[in-house]
Amino acid sequence: MNAEIIAVGSELLLGQIANTNAQYISEQLAEAGVNVYYHTSVGDNPVRLKQAIEVARGRADLLIFTGGLGPTKDDLTKETIAAALGTGLSMDEEALRSIKEYFNRTNRAMTPNNEKQALILKGSEVLKNEHGMAPGMFFKKGGRSYMLLPGPPSEMRPMFSKYGIPAILHTLKRKEIIYSRVLRFFGIGEAQLETELEELIDTQTNPTIAPLAGDGEVTIRMTAKHGSKEVAGELLDNLEEKILSIAGDYFYGYDHDSLVEVAMRSMKEKGFTLSCAESLTGGLFQSEITAQPGASEVLKGGVVCYQDEVKKNVLSVNENTLKLHSAVSEQCAIELAENVRRLFSSDIGISFTGVAGPEDHYGKKAGTVWIGLSINGQDTKAFLLNLAGGRNANRKRTAKYGWHYLLKELT
Secondary structure, rough: EEEEEEOOOOHHHOOOOOHHHHHHHHHHHOOHHHHHHHHEEOOOEEEEEEEHHHHHHHHEEEEEEEEOOOOOOOOOOOHHHHHHHHOEEEEOOHHHHHHHHHHHHHHHHHOHHHHHHEEOOOOEEOOOOOOOOOEEEEEEEEEEOOOOOOOOOHHHHHHHHHHHHHHHHHHHOOOOOOEEEEEEEEOOOOOOHHHHHHHHHHOOOEEEEEEEEEEEEEEEEEEEEEEHHHHHHHHHHHHHHHHHHHHHHHEEOOOOOHHHHHHHHHHEEEEEEEOEEOOOOOHHHHHHHHHOOHHHHHHEEEEEEHHHHHHHHHHOOOHHHHHHOOOOOHHHHHHHHHHHHHOOOEEEEEEEEEEOOOOOOOOOOOOOOOEEEEEEEOOOOOEEEEEEHHHHHHHHHHHHHHHHHHHHHHH
């Protein structure tokens, strides 16, 4: 079975909202062994929606629609699909009763147009909406399947997971399921990683390997097809072992992990506390920490030491260090990391100093960055970066490299 996802709503085309529904549905379908070949977005226009339906019918076995099931005049998805398929609409009494009960519970007057939400394609399987009003539906005709889902993600996701996927699995003729696992890497480019894994990629069959670059990181999606989850898991385990034997130095986590989350977990497990001295990053690193649940278990505090006077007077950087080497130096990064750790009595001190750009500074090129790392009982280290990006891109990448180096020292 191959599928096409058709998102209905002019707000998608205007850029007012992102189509996160298609991403979610694609992930779920991949695990169910259904190939998604196309994503289509179309506005609230019956003529253009009908055209999209005709195109999709020519290339997909399963058409999944999101949006356009509401009570207003521009919600025309099911009416347009019914006309395109030559079928009628009927009132689902259970859905209508549920809608009326909702308005009674909330002490609101129900306008007549809300009854429209209970209309379904005649002969379709109703997908109950337990988080909203308009039900979904699953309809088969002419060797193809059609699924209609509400647009709001809070309604669509639980409906698709609980009722949509089981309906699709029931129609699948083959029982092979797709299982995937994502490996996350940092500090290596997509081209380099692909080159190092070239032999594995060239000989891939099942599982398959798909590299993807994004936001300064690289991911490898491993995908295995098998009727048994246990066997598929073994196939992925074996492939993962081969990949990490080649590029394990850059690996840090799985699936939806982030560098900050993995580093935070590691510090919590070890009972370590952290303090930060931020010049270049200006508090960005600490902001990423405090965005995580349980940040108070790890972060003691920090100093935004943007000017040299603050480095000297608050964090006790030696005046000769600033005169002889400047603030953008290995020596300054080391002193900042050691001194902030002592100031806050933390287990780890980390510092960031450099030239974000766009102009050069201290005689150093834009993108020159030093990260200092002081861990109690260990020699303090400093790491040099030579970044090539815009000002804010350099700051964000610096923060990521901070987590990268910290995680490497903890593991």
